[in-house]
Structures are given as C-alpha cells and as structure tokens.
Amino acid sequence: MATKEEIINGFVKAIVDGDEAAAAKWANEAVAAKLDAYELVTKYGGDAMSVVNQKYEKKEYFVPEVLCSANALNAAVEVLTPHMKADKTTVPAKVVLGVVEGDIHDIGKNLVKIMLSAAGFNVIDLGKDVPLAKFLETAKDNKAEVVGMSALMSTTMPAMKKVIDMFAQAGVRNKVKIIVGGGPVTEEWALSIGADARPHDASAAVGVTKDLVAKLKQDPSSAW
Amino acid sequence: MAEMTPRKRALLCVTGNKRRADRISCMDTLTTATVDQMNAVNAPFPEANRDPQLAFKLAAAAWEVIGLEGFKLPFDLCVEAEAFGCKINWGRIDRHPSVETHAFNDLKDLKIPENITETGRFPLKHRVEEMLRKEYGDYLPIINQVTGPFTIAGHIFGIEKFCIWTKKRPQEEVKEALMQISEMNIDDCKKALQSGADVICIADPSATSDILSPQFFRDVMIPVYQNMAKKIGAPVVLHICGNTSAYLPYIADTGFDAFSIDAQVDPAFAKAIVGDKIAIVGGVPTITALLFGTPQKVREAAIDAIKKGVDVLMPSCGIPPRTPTANFKALVEVARCMVYV
Structure with a gap:
C-alpha cells in the first residue's frame, strides 16, 4: 500500500x-x-x-x-x-457571486468560484444573467461578507453600478465588500462606480477577497 | 483621377494601403447599432434582428445617423448558433440577442446540414445586403460579419466543455470540428459576396488569449483561419476581444487583410509586431471613451489611435447600445479631418 x-x-x-x-x-x-x-x-x-x-x-x-x-x-x-468530518470551529466567509443581468458569459465568474472555494470561502453562486435585485436580496438573506459581480460584455457593465447603488439605497453598503471583474472592466472604472476592488484575474481574487474580509471584520458596524 | 468614395477608401485602408487613400476610413466592421439610431429610424432591437425592412433601416443608420462609412450586418453573433438549433434569447432594445442552449453534447455529434446557410436568418442577412447595395450603389462598403469558428463551437457545445476538450481530446479532432465550422463560414461569405458585400469581418470574441494559450492558437486556430483566408476571396478583418498581444506574431501570418484590436492592445505595439503583414484596425476604446466618455475624450482617443498607426479608425469592440450619438459622431469627425501623421 x-x-x-x-x-x-x-x-x-x-x-x-x-x-x-x-x-x-x-x-x-x-x-x-x-x-x-x-x-x-x-x-x-x-x-x-x-x-x-x-x-x-x-x-x-x-x-x-x-x-x-x-x-x-x-x-x-x-x-x-x-x-469527511467537517471542522465546525471556523465559519468561512460568504461570497455571493454572479454575472450581471444581460450577460451570459460566466467562464470568468466560474474561475473565481473555483479559486475562492478552493481557498475555503463559502461561495453562493447566483449563476449568469442574474436580475440585479438578486445580489442585494441574497447578500441580506445569507449575511454575506462579499459580493462579486462579473460582466464580460462592455454592453452590460453599467448594471454593476446599479447593483452598488442598490446596496447604498438600502443602507447596507457598509455591510459588504464588493468586487467586480470581467474582461472590459478596468480598475479605474470599478473604483469610480464605488466598488471596493477589481482583482486583475481569478487568481488575484483570492488574496484581494481575504484582505477585504479582514478589513470588513475590523469595522464593528459591518455586522448584519 | 476617379473620385475617392468611402468604399474605395475603406478597401484601400483595410488592405493596408491607406497611404493611397486621401484620408483614413471610418467604416466600422463590428456592431454599429445603438439605441439612439434605433429610435431615430424607428427600427429597434429585438425586432430589427429578424425583420428585413427594419434590419435595412438600422444598418443604414450607421451612415445616415452617425456617418460611419460602411454598413455592417448582422447586429448580433447568434445567426449561426440559431441555425444549428440553439435557443436564442432575443434581448430587448439595449440588449443583444444571446445563445441560451447548446446544440450538441459531444464533439462527434457535430453535423452541419449542407444547406445550413440557406436556413434561419442567413437569407435575411444576405437579402438586406442586396437591398443596401441596390439603394446605395457602389458608394459605401458593405461588411458581412460571420461569427468565428471558436465562438460558434462555444455556442453549440458550451464554452467550458469545449475548452476542456482542447486539452482532453486529440487535437486533430478539435481542429477538424473547427475546420468544418469554418467551411460553413466560408459558404456564408460566398453568398454574401454575391449579395453585394465587399468586406468580411470574422468576429471570434471567445478565441481570446484571456482563455486560450498562444500554443493552441498557433497550432489549431491559425490553420483554421488560414483555410478561411485562402477560400473567402475578399478582404477579411479578424476581430478577437481582450488582450491579444501574445497572438500578434501568429495573427500576422493568417493571410487575413486586417486585425481588429480591442482596447487592451496598444495600436503602436500591434503595428510594431505585425509590421506590414496585416493592417491594424480599431483604436477607439468602447468603454472609457465612447460609452462613458465625452466627445472631447473620443476625439483625443481617435487622434492618438491615428498617430499610433491604425489603418481604419473604428471602435475597439462592438459598440454598447447606450453609447451617446455625440460620442460616436466625434470618431467620424476626426477621421474626416485627419491626414496621416
């Protein structure tokens, strides 16, 4: 053996x-x-x-x-x-992931999911062509720490801003960190719409998400 | 000397002979339709994708409303997948149609009906090309767009499945499937050329180096593209989205006339790599300049692109439907007043 x-x-x-x-x-x-x-x-x-x-x-x-x-x-x-006998002592941070409405290109989002899951995050995958209100709803229901949105087409990018605005209007923008990604999404644009980060690829998403969760935990008002 | 028309200018520029034209061409070989144009000519999505009269009006709006020096059909990338039997989500006024279901479970299930280019919306596309040629004569070029073989494979098999097959199946089988699809593209192009099209644009957004390795691109995609370049018999522009820098040395050897670069590729860098083997077209970023910028920002980006040597001035990718007309027109204004630097 x-x-x-x-x-x-x-x-x-x-x-x-x-x-x-x-x-x-x-x-x-x-x-x-x-x-x-x-x-x-x-x-x-x-x-x-x-x-x-x-x-x-x-x-x-x-x-x-x-x-x-x-x-x-x-x-x-x-x-x-x-x-498997699961280790129940550490609760993994929850990440809500999805490709925004109007966009069906989910390969990048799936890569991020693979990487984050392998790194121990609890990923809630909303899939592709996700109605915009679904991000807020799911984050609330699951008390998620991170929301990740992806768009591969330049035509669907504006939807990301709408989702971020929804979190602000609901008064819960400080409860989550929001990351965005996808081919045409630049860091400059991501920050301009109020996202917290734009990891440059799926592998970078792991480190970026860990850092953001650590930052979020330091803020006592971020608890749902 | 005979009059220089937008069509002659476009054909010179797209084949790398811009210095024989009076100025740079601003035909757009990628998606031209915007919501403003749809409203202006009363030909909105999704109907304009399926009705020949509306398709004609919306294609013509590129010239009539914006001043782009050419017509392009179709407005979406689903014609082929639809003819294969994939279910299409028709979208709405500011949303392009997209492919919802796949047609085949396995590589060996691929069967392409012999008359496929006479089914679905292929005839509509060719008919509208005929209508445009009849209405506008030889003054403006007509661009027939085909969805590239790799992107079609992603549509009909599922992109993740097909990606895995590029590693797990014998490369010859993967290449053969793409070759068969390319024969369908060639047949479509032949019919389009008979219908009055002048230029072919192969849009293969999924074949990007964000997904595929340069080795796969060189060993599999290049022979497929070379097959197309050999058989189409008209100027061909290849468009691939994303950062294609690593592909450039191979793209130069496809035999195509022009390569359309996305915003992630610097035009000067692309020109330096490909030399005079293939023209480089594009250069005006769709997101930062055209969609979210101002006319001034578009003008600056367009002048920069011309200085960096692009051969046709056009958006770096398909135009987002909500692009403001003032921004789109600013691109045309620059082309009309710029000589080469």
Missing part, C-alpha cells in the same frame, strides 16, 4: 495535472489508508489549486487547464465527501 506521503503527492499532482481519473484513484487510496478526508480536501486540495493558480498567473496555464484541474478536484471531492 502507498504511504501517506505518496498518496498526498499523487493527489496533489493529479489535481495540478488536471487528471480526473488519477485524482479519483488517489482519493480512493486515501480512504483505504484511512487518511483524514477533510484535511486532504481543504489543505492539500487547496494547495494544489494554489499551484494551479500560480501557473495561471504566470501564463503557464490558461482557462482550459484550470477547468481540467477543477474537474479533477471535484472528482476527488466526490470520493472523499462521505468520509
């Missing part, structure tokens, strides 16, 4: 390589060897995706490679989930 180290290395490599079959195989080996399934997914799965993340940032990996790695991680999680 494989050692713990071999299993972990194999597991991480399978995810980085985007090899679904190998990821499932190593997950089964881990179950047979009675390794901690929760740790394997959150720690080593997270480690593997951050390697993927770095490769994406260095332009060694592109969207197809990231999608393959996410599929490999999902295949492993499917095997491991029945064996």
